[in-house]
Amino acid sequence: MLSLQINKNQFSDLLNLNYGVFLPLKNFVNEKNFKNILIKKKIGNKFFPIPIFFGVKKNDFEKIKNKDEIKITYKKKLIAIVQIKSIFKVDHKIYGKKIFGKNFRKHSYYIKFKKENYAFLDFKYIKIKKKNLNDKNFVSPKQFKKKFKIGNNNKTNLAGFHTRNVPHTAHQWIHKLLIEKYSKILIQPLIGQYKKNEYLDEIIKKTNLIAIRTYPKKKAFYIPYLSYPRYGGPLEAALHAIVRKNYGCTHFWVGRDHAGYKNFYSKYASQNFCKKNQKKLGISIVAQNEPFFCSACKSIVNKKCQDKNCRNAKIIKISGTKIRNLIKRNKPVPEYLMKKEISTVLNKKAII
Numbered sequence: 001m002l003s004l005q006i007n008k009n010q011f012s013d014l015l016n017l018n019y020g021v022f023l024p025l026k027n028f029v030n031e032k033n034f035k036n037i038l039i040k041k042k043i044g045n046k047f048f049p050i051p052i053f054f055g056v057k058k059n060d061f062e063k064i065k066n067k068d069e070i071k072i073t074y075k076k077k078l079i080a081i082v083q084i085k086s087i088f089k090v091d092h093k094i095y096g097k098k099i100f101g102k103n104f105r106k107h108s109y110y111i112k113f114k115k116e117n118y119a120f121l122d123f124k125y126i127k128i129k130k131k132n133l134n135d136k137n138f139v140s141p142k143q144f145k146k147k148f149k150i151g152n153n154n155k156t157n158l159a160g161f162h163t164r165n166v167p168h169t170a171h172q173w174i175h176k177l178l179i180e181k182y183s184k185i186l187i188q189p190l191i192g193q194y195k196k197n198e199y200l201d202e203i204i205k206k207t208n209l210i211a212i213r214t215y216p217k218k219k220a221f222y223i224p225y226l227s228y229p230r231y232g233g234p235l236e237a238a239l240h241a242i243v244r245k246n247y248g249c250t251h252f253w254v255g256r257d258h259a260g261y262k263n264f265y266s267k268y269a270s271q272n273f274c275k276k277n278q279k280k281l282g283i284s285i286v287a288q289n290e291p292f293f294c295s296a297c298k299s300i301v302n303k304k305c306q307d308k309n310c311r312n313a314k315i316i317k318i319s320g321t322k323i324r325n326l327i328k329r330n331k332p333v334p335e336y337l338m339k340k341e342i343s344t345v346l347n348k349k350a351i352i
Contacts, residue, residue, distance in 0.1 A: 001081070003071040004060060007116075009228045011074045012192055013052050015133060016227065019140035022239075023246050028054040030122035031088040038098045041235075047280035049238040050099065050230065055117030061087070069126065077132040082123040089119050099232050100264060107264060108195065109231050137191050137205075139223040141246045144186075148221055150248035157182040159251040159286065160244030162258070164190040164229055166199050166207040166346065168338045170291040170318040173300040174253060175211065178286070179219050182251050186221045186244065187212060192228035196352050197324060203350040207342045214341075223247075231261035234273030238281060241274055245283040252283050256290040292317055293336045300336075324351060 006014070016022050024046045029037065036042055037051040056064065064070055065087060072080045092114045096104030104110045144150065150158055159178035163171060178185045189208050191201045205224060212222045225243065230236050236259035241252045258270035271287035278285045291302040293316040299305075300318070318337055326333050328351060333343040 001069060001071050002063060002067055003073050004056070004064060005076075006072055006074050006079070008192065009194075010054065011079070012135075012226045012228060013054070014072075014079065015135065015138055016243075017052065018128070018133060019138075019142070021141060021243055021246055022052055023242075024048065025052055027124075028052060028122070029120075030086065031090070031120070034088075034090055034120065038095065047238075047277065048242070049235040050232060051095075053117070054121045054123070055113075056119055056121060057116060058118040061119045064121075074132070078129045079132050080125055080129060081127040083126055084121060084123050086122045087119050088122065092117075099230075099235055100261075103264065107231065107261060109229070109261070135226055137201075137224040138226045141248065144221075144223055145248045156184060157250045158184045158186055158248055159253060160241075160247065160249035160283075161185055161187050161253050162190065162225065162240045162244070163187070163208070164193060164198070164204070165320050166204060166323075166338075166350075167211040167342060168318055168320060168323055169293070169300055169336060172211055172214075172339065173291045173302075175215065175220070177288075178251070178253060179215060181286075184219055184221070185215075186223070186247060186249055188223055188225045188244070188247070190229060191224040191226050193352065194228060198352050199324075199350055200352060203346065206345060210342055210345070211339075214339075229259065231259060231264075233258070233260050233265035234270045237270035237274050238277060241281045241283050241285065245281065250284060251286050253286045298336070327351065 017025065017027060025043050025048055029051045033043055034051045034053060037048055041047055041049055067084060069081060069083050071078055072082060095113065096110040100107040100110055159182040161175060161178060175185055175187065187208055189204045191204065193201060209222055212220050237254050240259065244252045254271045254274045256268055257265065274281065274285045275287055289302045291300050294301050294305050295314050295316055297305050323333055323337055327346050328348055
């Protein structure tokens with residue numbers, strides 16, 4: 001039987017689908033569902049913003065196009081035996097325009113998408129090797145909710161916070177706000193970065209755990225979100241909200257340029273889209289102005305200070321890009337940008 005070796009992104013999608021992270025989506029999309037999600041933002045009669053697909057490159061397509069059954073392997077381990085129901089194609093340009101807008105050809109993930117997805121598979125499982133369908137970073141929604149007694153009869157609010165970054169002072173301001181307003185927070189950094197000039201997965205895990213330890217016990221939880229960035233702006237922000245709902249969150253913070261990429265999306269586009277579709281998402285969206293550092297009162301705020309002496313103070317933007325550039329040049333990171341206990345573990349080797 002032919003074996004098809006999948007990549008890290010496909011493995012994480014397969015894992016998330018099998019353990020309910022992407023509900024209501026349970027399987028990779030078929031051709032009908034792919035198009036319905038692109039055009040109507042629906043899977044069946046339920047809202048779903050981005051298709052989760054199983055694509056193959058052209059050389060793999062040529063190998064499997066006449067096969068009924070194949071083995072799916074990852075890192076030389078058997079993951080599943082599947083029966084191919086259909087192999088279909090989708091116009092790359094339609095996908096790009098619907099997800100990334102009119103300038104889609106310049107988007108980094110569209111370039112990756114076009115290169116890696118010549119055709120798409122719709123299949124059903126004959127056998128799943130559960131022992132090999134796991135990862136040290138993965139915690140399923142069921143495991144998380146059981147361990148921390150989240151959801152069901154527990155009516156305690158839980159706010160979800162998504163990041164693909166090392167926590168800076170603006171992030172920690174948000175963390176504290178969410179704990180104060182909603183009692184508890186789930187900090188769930190994305191593990192699966194592939195783009196250059198981003199932090200390594202291990203560094204993202206380590207630094208977010210450092211931040212967690214500074215908050216009151218039993219108020220802040222940490223588990224990774226094993227996936228990868230699509231840089232899909234509003235639509236990906238909506239997917240992130242659905243994921244957190246499945247993990248038991250009652251509220252979800254959507255950032256100013258959540259899941260953004262360069263200037264592809266307008267300011268607060270992700271917040272506006274998620275707020276507009278809040279009922280369909282089934283989770284309360286928390287959307288506020290981005291925090292900044294006020295050099296007059298020397299504190300993090302997200303609106304003009306109330307003190308009249310501070311109103312004309314110079315606003316200093318807290319930028320992850322600015323921090324990474326300092327690290328790459330071996331320059332110290334000011335504490336108003338990042339707490340020392342976090343910045344001291346960073347160096348040039350922390351960045352891809």
